[in-house]
Amino acid sequence: MDFKLExxxxxxxxxxxxxxxxxxxxxxxxxxVKTTLRATAxxxxxxxVTELKSKRIKTIVKPRAEAxxxxxxxxxxxxxxxxxxxxxxxxxxxQVVETKLFHADSDDFQLRKPQxxxxxxxxxxxxxxxxxxxxxxxxxDITLTKCRFNFESSSIRIPVTKPYADVPxxxxxKCNCTLKALKLGEKDVIVGFWSRGLSGLxxxxxxxxxxx
Numbered sequence: 001m002d003f004k005l006e007x008x009x010x011x012x013x014x015x016x017x018x019x020x021x022x023x024x025x026x027x028x029x030x031x032x033v034k035t036t037l038r039a040t041a042x043x044x045x046x047x048x049v050t051e052l053k054s055k056r057i058k059t060i061v062k063p064r065a066e067a068x069x070x071x072x073x074x075x076x077x078x079x080x081x082x083x084x085x086x087x088x089x090x091x092x093x094x095q096v097v098e099t100k101l102f103h104a105d106s107d108d109f110q111l112r113k114p115q116x117x118x119x120x121x122x123x124x125x126x127x128x129x130x131x132x133x134x135x136x137x138x139x140x141d142i143t144l145t146k147c148r149f150n151f152e153s154s155s156i157r158i159p160v161t162k163p164y165a166d167v168p169x170x171x172x173x174k175c176n177c178t179l180k181a182l183k184l185g186e187k188d189v190i191v192g193f194w195s196r197g198l199s200g201l202x203x204x205x206x207x208x209x210x211x212x
Contacts, residue, residue, distance in 0.1 A: 001025055001033070001061070005092050005105040013111045013198065014139035020070045021092045021105075023061055031061045032097040037071040037090075041078065042108065044085040052088070053077045075140065082111065084200045114139055116191055116203030123208045124181045130207070134191045135174040138167045140198060147195040149175045155187035155209055156180065167195070181209040 006020035019037045038054040055071040073088075082088065091106040119133040132151060138144055144167040152159035156179050167173050179189070186208045193201040 001027070001031060001096055001099075001101060001103070003092070003094055003103045003105060005090065005107055007107050008090070008109040011109065011111055012139060013113050014075060014141070016072055016074045018070045018072050019090045019092070020068065021094070023059065023067045023069075023094075025061045025063065025065055025067075028063050029098070030063060031099075033059045033061055033067075033094050034097060035059065035069060035092055035094040037069065037092050039071070039073045039077070040089045040091070041082045042087050042089050043083055044087060046087075046089075046108070048089070049083060049086065050081055052081060078111075079140070079142070080197065086110075113198070113201055116193060116201050118189070118191055118203040118205040120189060120205045120207055122206075123210055125212050126181055126184055126209055127212070129178050129180045132177045132179060132189055132191065132205070133174060134177075134193070134203060135172065136193070136201060138169060138171050138173065138198065141169045142197055143168055144195040144197045147173075147193070149177070150192040150194070151177045151179065151189065153179065153187050153189040153207075155183045155189075155207070157182065164195075181207070184209050184211060 002024040004022045011017045035057050039052040041049040057069045061067045087108040087110050089108040094103045114136040117135045124130045147164035149162045191203045
C-alpha cells in the first residue's frame with residue numbers, strides 16, 4: 001500500500017480547503033484502511049496551538065486499485081484560531097487492518113492574506129507633510145471589528161495608530177494618514193492592519209525626502 005498526502009501551495013484566508021489522502025494498492029486482496037485526518041493550528045516554530053478539525057474514516061481499497069479520502073476544513077473551523085505568522089498542519093495516520101501496516105504523513109502551510117495597497121508620493125521636501133493611503137478588500141464573509149492601522153517610518157518620530165470603523169463582509173477598506181518628513185533620504189513607510197477576525201496585513205512604500 002502506498003499513501004500520499006496532498007500538499008497545499010496556496011490557500012487564501014477566507015477560503016475552505018480539503019485535507020486529502022490518496023491510497024494505492026498493489027495487492028491482489030482487498031484491504032481495509034482506518035485513517036484519522038487532522039488539521040491543527042501551530043506557531044511558526046511548529047508547536048501546536050489547537051486542533052481545528054479531525055475525522056476518522058474507514059476505507060475499503062479494492063485489489064490493485066486507488067482510493068481517495070478527504071476532510072473539508074471550513075473558514076469557521078480556523079477563523080481566529082491561528083496565531084500571527086502561524087501555520088496549519090495537515091496530518092494523516094493510517095493503518096491497514098489485514099497487515100497491521102502503519103503510515104503517518106504530515107504537511108504544513110501558511111494561509112495567504114491580502115496585501116495592503118499603499119499609495120504615497122515618490123518624493124517630498126524635508127519638513128513637508130504628505131498623505132499615505134492604505135487599502136484592501138476584506139476576503140471574509142464576516143464583519144471585522146476593533147480595526148486599526150499602524151503607520152511607522154524612520155522619517156517620523158513615533159508610529160501613528162489610527163482606529164478604523166467596522167469593515168463589512170467583502171467590504172473595501174481605505175485609510176488615509178498624514179505624515180511629516182523629518183529626515184533626509186529614502187525612507188520606508190511600513191503600514192500594518194489589525195482587527196478581530198483578520199490581522200497581520202502589511203504593506204511598504206518608499207518615499208524619498210529631499211532637501212529644500
